[in-house]
Every structure is written in C-alpha cells, then in structure tokens.
Amino acid sequence: MAKDLVTDRTAICTDWDCGMKYYWYRLFDGTGIVPLEEPSYYKDGRDFASTLEEARTEGFDLDEWMVRQEEEVRRLLPLGKIRAAESAVRLLGMICAYKLYTEPRILQQYEIIALEQELILDGDQFVSNYEREFGKPQIPLGFGERGLYNLLVASTPDLIKMDRDTGALVYQDDKSTANASNQWTAHWNYAVQLHIGLAAMEEEYRDKTLGYAHIMGMRKGQVSYGALAHPYVYANRTPKGEWRRKGYKGCEKMLTIEYPGGVRAWVEHLGSEVAQEMFPWSVPVFLNKRLVYNMIVERTIRMAEIERWGRLEPDDRQILAPGVFPKSLNQCYPSMGSVCPYLQACHNATVGDDPLGSELYGVRTPHHNVEILMNQEVENG
Numbered sequence: 332m333a334k335d336l337v338t339d340r341t342a343i344c345t346d347w348d349c350g351m352k353y354y355w356y357r358l359f360d361g362t363g364i365v366p367l368e369e370p371s372y373y374k375d376g377r378d379f380a381s382t383l384e385e386a387r388t389e390g391f392d393l394d395e396w397m398v399r400q401e402e403e404v405r406r407l408l409p410l411g412k413i414r415a416a417e418s419a420v421r422l423l424g425m426i427c428a429y430k431l432y433t434e435p436r437i438l439q440q441y442e443i444i445a446l447e448q449e450l451i452l453d454g455d456q457f458v459s460n461y462e463r464e465f466g467k468p469q470i471p472l473g474f475g476e477r478g479l480y481n482l483l484v485a486s487t488p489d490l491i492k493m494d495r496d497t498g499a500l501v502y503q504d505d506k507s508t509a510n511a512s513n514q515w516t517a518h519w520n521y522a523v524q525l526h527i528g529l530a531a532m533e534e535e536y537r538d539k540t541l542g543y544a545h546i547m548g549m550r551k552g553q554v555s556y557g558a559l560a561h562p563y564v565y566a567n568r569t570p571k572g573e574w575r576r577k578g579y580k581g582c583e584k585m586l587t588i589e590y591p592g593g594v595r596a597w598v599e600h601l602g603s604e605v606a607q608e609m610f611p612w613s614v615p616v617f618l619n620k621r622l623v624y625n626m627i628v629e630r631t632i633r634m635a636e637i638e639r640w641g642r643l644e645p646d647d648r649q650i651l652a653p654g655v656f657p658k659s660l661n662q663c664y665p666s667m668g669s670v671c672p673y674l675q676a677c678h679n680a681t682v683g684d685d686p687l688g689s690e691l692y693g694v695r696t697p698h699h700n701v702e703i704l705m706n707q708e709v710e711n712g
C-alpha cells in the first residue's frame with residue numbers, strides 16, 4: 332500500500348525558498364519550530380485573517396466589535412505603542428469597510444458554501460485522472476516512487492462560493508498586500524496554491540461545476556515619514572476644522588478614531604470607492620491541470636527523498652542533511668524584503684545547536700487536520 336506523504340502550500344513554498352528553512356519549519360524536533368517573537372507583518376496578517384473570519388460568521392456585531400477594538404487603541408496610545416495603535420486602527424477601518432461595502436457585493440453575486448474548509452488533494456487520484464484524460468504519462472515518475480508514495484496536499488480556502496448566475500464554484504483566498512499593480516493582479520495566474528485549491532475543490536464537490544479562483548487583496552499601506560500611510564488610519568484636519576483624506580501645510584494629521592463619529596463615520600465619509608481601492612481583486616484563475624500534475628510529480632519525488640532521509644540512522648542523517656536540505660544563502664538577509672526568521676538558527680552556532688533552549692524559537696503547532704492526524708499515527712506507531 333502506498334505511503335501517504337502530507338504537504339501543503341506553505342510547506343511547498345518554504346521548501347522552494349530554502350531547503351534548510353523547510354527543515355527548521357517542518358521537521359526540527361518533530362513538527363518544526365517558529366520564532367517566538369513574531370515579526371509585525373506576520374502578526375498583522377494573522378490579525379487580519381482571524382478577524383475577517385470572525386466577521387464572516389453569523390451573529391458578528393460590527394458596532395460591538397468596533398467599540399472593543401477602539402478601547403484597545405486607546406489603551407495602546409498612552410503606552411507610546413504608536414505602531415501597534417496604527418495597526419489596530421487600520422484593522423478597525425478595514426473590517427468596517429469590508430462589512431459595509433465589500434461583503435454586500437460578494438453576497439449579491441455569490442452564495443457562501445463554506446468558510447475555511449480544509450480540502451485535500453489526493454495526488455494519486457489526480458495523476459491517474461490526468462493521464463486518463465491526456466493519454467500516457469506525460470512525465471514518468473523516477474526513482475520508483477510511483478505506487479510507493481501518495482502525495483496528499485492540504486489547502487484551506489478562506490471562502491468557497493457559488494456564483495448565483497452560473498452555479499459555478501469559486502475559490503477565494505484573502506491576502507494583505509502593499510500594492511495592487513497590474514502585475515500583482517496578474518501574477519496569481521501562476522500561484523500554485525490556487526491551482527492546488529481548485530483541483531482539491533473539484534475533487535471534493537464532484538457534483539458541482541468548477542469555476543475559478545481569485546484573491547481578495549487587503550491593502551495594508553506602508554510606513555512613510557514615520558507614520559502608517561493608509562486612508563483608514565489618518566485623516567487631516569484643516570485649520571478651519573474640516574476633515575480631509577489628503578492634507579496640506581497647516582493641517583493636523585489625526586488618527587481616524589478622533590474623527591467626529593469615529594472610524595465608522597470616517598469610512599462612510601470616504602465611501603465605497605475607497606473601499607474598492609482597499610480590497611482589490613486578482614484576475615480569475617482557471618485550473619491549470621498540467622501545472623498541478625507537474626507539481627505533484629516534483630513534490631512526490633522531493634517528499635520521498637525527505638521521507639527516506641528521516642528513516643536513516645542519526646549519524647547518516649547528519650552527514651546527508653546538507654544535501655537534502657540545501658541552504659539558499661541568498662535568502663538569509665535580502666537587501667529588500669523580510670529577513671529569514673531562521674537567521675539565528677542557521678548563522679549563530681550556539682542558537683543552531685539548541686534553538687529551543689535559546690528561547691528564540693518555540694515548537695510549531697500543526698494547523699492542518701490531515702497533518703495532525705498523520706502525526707498522531709506516527710506517535711501511535
């Protein structure tokens with residue numbers, strides 16, 4: 332019987348970035364390790380995602396949530412935590428704009444089928460169907476993997492929707508973004524996560540028509556001249572006491588919680604056009620079966636290599652680790668973008684010898700159900 336190998340979009344992309352990063356993130360100490368102090372962009376992204384998930388559930392009370400969130404902002408300000416306060420105001424404005432303008436548009440066009448439903452793409456099944464549809468194997472599996480391993484790829488779309496006109500299923504993920512250029516909207520055509528998600532959704536909902544996938548962007552703004560430039564974070568009060576989005580010399584820059592009526596009134600003042608700017612959409616992405624097929628073949632070979640390495644004696648594992656988990660040293664400290672979270676684990680010998688003992692890293696908690704189940708099976712022998 333084929334052995335199941337479990338992976339997901341984040342694991343795939345991490346391994347593509349750097350083999351060593353994959354080792355730290357997914358394998359070290361059993362389930363991997365993560366930095367204990369989360370970079371602010373990770374935390375902001377998680378806050379966005381979890382609050383949006385809460386805001387989509389039945390019974391969510393926007394006004395009540397906004398009061399709580401505003402209290403949090405007012406608690407942070409006297410502590411001088413201005414960056415955290417700006418992030419909290421941005422979240423206030425974005426969730427408010429989503430509920431007032433974006434969600435009603437989504438619901439007008441689509442019926443929501445599922446929120447955060449985990450989907451599993453069965454690699455063997457996909458490969459067999461593909462080869463049946465397109466004839467003989469397009470790419471023969473090497474190293475005898477075929478039949479020995481089956482790749483299971485987990486993905487969790489933020490929303491599964493059904494188009495009310497066509498009845499087709501649509502896969503939606505949300506992503507915070509600094510910009511919404513044409514390149515940003517178009518680059519999703521090649522994002523493997525969307526194609527994996529579409530293939531898994533087709534497998535899960537066989538009685539439904541497969542539509543497309545798309546990304547809802549969430550504009551996060553950027554720090555400029557020491558302040559977070561974002562239309563829902565700051566407003567400008569003129570010397571005459573009028574409030575404007577764009578200021579001029581003599582205007583006072585104020586957090587939007589100070590606007591008469593608070594953030595909600597400010598979001599309404601800016602209206603639906605600004606909300607549309609804040610939630611840009613990617614191009615619709617249609618399932619590219621060839622891309623998924625190639626990815627499954629490539630990942631099966633790679634995951635089988637890692638699985639075989641995991642069965643070696645400890646000394647052999649150590650000797651072979653540099654080859655199995657090559658370090659992409661050009662990713663450690665890039666001139667632009669984020670520094671690798673495992674920089675200390677790789678480049679500080681003391682931390683590298685005992686990352687958990689260094690108190691810079693903690694054990695990662697798996698979040699995909701399929702990974703949790705597989706780990707339990709391993710633990711139970």
Ligand code: SF4
Nearest residue numbers: 349352658663671677
């Ligand atoms: S620090 Fe460099 S080598 Fe180490 S995991 Fe990060 S990118 Fe890879």
